[in-house]
Amino acid sequence: MDRNNTNLAATMGDLIFVAVTLLFFVLSAGFIMALDRI
Amino acid sequence: MVQDITQFVLILAVMTGLVVVLGKWMTHLFTSPTHNIIERGTYGILGVNPAEGMSWSRYGMVLLLSNAAMMLLGYLMLRLQEYLPGDPLARGSQTPDLAFNTAASFVTNTNWQSYSGESSLSNFSQMAVITFLMMVSAATGVAAAGAFIRGLSRKNTADIGNYWVDFTRVTYRVFLPICFVMALIYVWQGMPQTLNADAIAATLEGAKQQLIIGPVASLESIKHIGTNGGGFFAMNAAHPFENPTPLTNTLHILSMLLIPSALTYVFGAMILRRRQGWAFFGAFLVMFLGFLVLVYGTEQAGNPLLTPLGVDQTQTALQAGGNMEGKELRFGIAQTSLFVTTTTAATTGSVDAMHSSLTPLGGLVPIAEMMLNNVFGGDGVGFINLVTYAILTVFLVGMMIGRTPEFLGKKVEAREMKYVMLAVLAHPFSILGFTALACLVPSTLESLANQGPHGFSEVLYAYTSGTANNGSAFAGLNANTTFFNTTIGLAMLIGRYLTLLPMLAVAGVLAAKKTIPEGPGTLSTATPLFTGLLVFVILVVGGLTFLPALALGPIVEHLMMLGGTTF
Numbered sequence: 001m002d003r004n005n006t007n008l009a010a011t012m013g014d015l016i017f018v019a020v021t022l023l024f025f026v027l028s029a030g031f032i033m034a035l036d037r038i
Numbered sequence: 039m040v041q042d043i044t045q046f047v048l049i050l051a052v053m054t055g056l057v058v059v060l061g062k063w064m065t066h067l068f069t070s071p072t073h074n075i076i077e078r079g080t081y082g083i084l085g086v087n088p089a090e091g092m093s094w095s096r097y098g099m100v101l102l103l104s105n106a107a108m109m110l111l112g113y114l115m116l117r118l119q120e121y122l123p124g125d126p127l128a129r130g131s132q133t134p135d136l137a138f139n140t141a142a143s144f145v146t147n148t149n150w151q152s153y154s155g156e157s158s159l160s161n162f163s164q165m166a167v168i169t170f171l172m173m174v175s176a177a178t179g180v181a182a183a184g185a186f187i188r189g190l191s192r193k194n195t196a197d198i199g200n201y202w203v204d205f206t207r208v209t210y211r212v213f214l215p216i217c218f219v220m221a222l223i224y225v226w227q228g229m230p231q232t233l234n235a236d237a238i239a240a241t242l243e244g245a246k247q248q249l250i251i252g253p254v255a256s257l258e259s260i261k262h263i264g265t266n267g268g269g270f271f272a273m274n275a276a277h278p279f280e281n282p283t284p285l286t287n288t289l290h291i292l293s294m295l296l297i298p299s300a301l302t303y304v305f306g307a308m309i310l311r312r313r314q315g316w317a318f319f320g321a322f323l324v325m326f327l328g329f330l331v332l333v334y335g336t337e338q339a340g341n342p343l344l345t346p347l348g349v350d351q352t353q354t355a356l357q358a359g360g361n362m363e364g365k366e367l368r369f370g371i372a373q374t375s376l377f378v379t380t381t382t383a384a385t386t387g388s389v390d391a392m393h394s395s396l397t398p399l400g401g402l403v404p405i406a407e408m409m410l411n412n413v414f415g416g417d418g419v420g421f422i423n424l425v426t427y428a429i430l431t432v433f434l435v436g437m438m439i440g441r442t443p444e445f446l447g448k449k450v451e452a453r454e455m456k457y458v459m460l461a462v463l464a465h466p467f468s469i470l471g472f473t474a475l476a477c478l479v480p481s482t483l484e485s486l487a488n489q490g491p492h493g494f495s496e497v498l499y500a501y502t503s504g505t506a507n508n509g510s511a512f513a514g515l516n517a518n519t520t521f522f523n524t525t526i527g528l529a530m531l532i533g534r535y536l537t538l539l540p541m542l543a544v545a546g547v548l549a550a551k552k553t554i555p556e557g558p559g560t561l562s563t564a565t566p567l568f569t570g571l572l573v574f575v576i577l578v579v580g581g582l583t584f585l586p587a588l589a590l591g592p593i594v595e596h597l598m599m600l601g602g603t604t605f
Contacts (some may be wrong), residue, residue: 001282007109013134015115019525021113021138024528025106028535029099035543 039353042372049288050323050378053295057319060212060296061303067207068184068199068308079205091197094546098539100201101178105145105535108174112141112167116258125160127235127323132158139523143180144171147179147416148536149268149509150500150526151262152518156250156271161233168268169257173213174205176297177265179418180212181205182538183301186422189545190446191309193553198545212297213263220259220293228282231255258286260550262293265416267387267509275377275390277364286375287390292386298322298414306553309446313487313564318424320569325413325576326383333396333403334375337361341397343602354511359456364395371376375400382407385416387509394488394496394513399598401512402588405499408506409584410576411465414505419534422541424572428563429544431575435561444560447553457540461484464536464585468505470605473587478519487514491598495591500526505533 081088091484092100115122116137120130134142136152139605144148153159159168181204189198225231230251237249254270261267269553271277281287299319306315316545338360340351345350353359358370365374374391381388391402407413414591429445433455436443444448476482476497478539487494492514499512504526511517562568595605 007188010134013288015135017113017138017245018110020528021106021109021142024531025102025289028102028539031536032095032098032539032543035457035460037455 042334046334046376047071047370048313049291053292053299054254054319056292056296057299057303059317060300062211063306064180064184064297064300064304067211068188068204069305073203073209075204076210077203080210081202084202086200086202088200088203091195092185092186092201093107093201094189094198094542094549097198097201097546100404101182101542102535102539104201104205105114105175105178109141109558110170112171113137115167116140119160119163120129122160122162124162125235126234128160135523136518137518139527142527142530143509144168144266144268145175145387145505146507146530147172147175147266147385147419148504148507149266150511150517150530150532151268151272151509152503152523152526154272155269157339157366157503160237165253165256165604169253169260172257172260172264172266172268173209173217176260176266177205177208177213177415178206179265179416179420180297180301183306183418183421184208186425186541186545187301187305187308189542189549190305190425191445192549193448193551196546196550198542198549199582203367203538206363213260214429214478216263216296217256218257220289223256223289224255224258226285227285227286227387229255229258229281241603251279255410258290259293261388262290262386263296263469265294265298265384265420267381267385269388271423275388276392280473281390284368284373287369287377290382290388290390291376293326294388295382297417298323298384298420301418305421305425311564312542313448317564317566317569318421318428318572320566321424321572321576322412322414324573325410326379329383329403330376331411332377334372336397336399338374339370341534341599342605343604349387361395361397364392366390378404379407380414380428381510381535382508383415385420385506386509387503389510391398392513393499393510398492398589398592398599401495402592402596404510404591405495405502405588406580408502408508409466409469409588410580411506412545412576419507419538422538422592423481424558425460426458426461426541426544427538427579429454430462430570430579431572432561432563434575435459435571439559439561443555443558444556445563446548447556448548448551449554452602454544457543457547461537461540462579465505468532468536469498469584470536470587472501472505472525472529475525476501476522481519483522485516485519487516488605490605491595495595498587498591501529504529507533 113393116132275281306312340360432443496515
């Protein structure tokens with residue numbers, strides 16, 4: 001049971017941090033486009 | 039004292055000589071129209087057209103997306119480490135928050151380490167993740183600087199170069215050959231370079247001791263040439279395997295300064311105004327010397343509270359004197375002070391002493407250098423940061439005398455000033471914002487080894503180091519928590535890209551402008567007067583932005599020490 005919980009927490013952690021990474025770079029790409037319109 | 043000053047002068051003289059040698063080579067690299075056979079093969083494999091000229095936005099987008107891909111690859115390998123080959127010590131994978139922090143750290147050229155290298159990473163990870171990201175992140179910074187300089191040197195065009203060409207050339211023609219030679223020298227000096235994970239030594243008492251080893255020399259070479267800073271071992275360059283002799287200590291210092299200083303020559307050569315390059319080199323050097331004098335003076339003076347207790351802190355032939363807490367006896371005060379000043383000036387983050395053990399004013403120096411972020415600065419980005427302030431200086435002076443500011447024969451107008459201000463403001467926004475947030479979080483107290491102003495300095499140092507892409511730690515802060523791993527990870531990403539991208543935009547906008555002839559009202563930017571103005575503006579803007587935070591940390595700690603209280 002504990003092992004399952006650990007695996008679940010790690011998987012959730014992976015999803016969150018991959019999403020955070022992707023979100024940052026997508027926002028940065030948007031930042032480039034916004035800068036280009038100044 | 040004379041011996042100390044002599045070694046400062048000698049090292050800085052060698053650095054200045056290397057500026058010309060490497061500067062000429064890098065100028066050729068950024069301007070040569072021909073590609074060698076290895077480069078052409080690489081372009082073929084990558085499927086890129088080396089003849090394509092890129093606008094600043096396309097250049098920035100390619101840089102950003104390639105970095106995103108490398109960061110995700112690094113994250114994946116750190117998470118899967120326990121399943122990957124090559125580790126007889128069976129070290130486990132990093133947790134998700136730590137892997138995020140590590141991947142963000144190394145792709146941004148920061149090299150902040152919330153982990154201990156010898157217990158956390160296999161030799162495979164040290165090579166395939168850490169050393170790889172050290173190489174490509176440094177190449178990214180230098181490539182961006184090449185494009186930035188190219189943009190400033192051109193007129194009436196949107197083309198600032200090709201990212202893949204710059205990146206490939208910098209990797210193949212600068213980093214790989216220099217690192218190869220440096221690694222051989224390091225091996226000669228006694229650094230391990232092996233795929234074995236450990237060695238068993240017999241101690242003098244007869245006990246068995248496990249020594250962690252691995253491909254240290256190859257990592258060390260790019261670590262300093264690339265202004266990266268992440269150590270193979272937790273003790274970083276204070277570990278005898280990472281820094282075995284005074285010669286390696288000196289080579290580390292020279293390596294850190296090599297590319298940031300050479301880029302001033304590249305700049306002068308590419309814009310066909312050599313004096314301009316030397317004027318910027320002078321600005322770097324003036325600030326560097328000021329900080330070196332401060333840290334050396336305070337560390338050599340030692341702790342005044344120890345004198346009444348009968349502690350002899352004077353420098354003699356038999357002892358270094360001063361404040362030797364946290365320093366290596368074999369390096370002493372002078373080499374350590376030079377290393378401290380260099381590693382935070384060049385935003386490397388490698389340490390050969392524990393910065394938390396510096397005197398309060400000595401500890402202020404690395405924080406202040408990272409806050410300014412343009413005292414030589416990291417590979418590529420340090421030079422870009424200096425030009426950011428040069429444009430700001432031109433603008434401020436232009437406003438004072440009522441003329442349209444000009445820089446390198448081009449009018450500086452509202453659009454590029456907006457970009458400059460975004461780049462200037464992103465840096466303190468991240469440092470001060472995240473520091474304030476951490477101070478509000480109750481769990482921060484559990485991570486601190488010290489209370490009072492020293493504890494505050496530990497938090498301030500962490501976010502300053504992360505945002506400035508330095509990576510050194512003050513020590514005393516347990517940063518391996520979900521909160522610190524996430525927020526310092528974000529600080530590193532913000533510090534890297536939200537300052538770099540607006541400045542690429544400046545290069546793009548200036549490249550598209552026509553040049554105008556210099557008139558009697560043109561402010562020359564290649565004179566000692568302008569160098570002085572530039573340093574003044576950097577210090578005033580930095581002081582106005584960060585002095586309140588510094589006052590709460592090292593400054594009040596210094597005053598309290600004079601009053602008899604230490605932390």
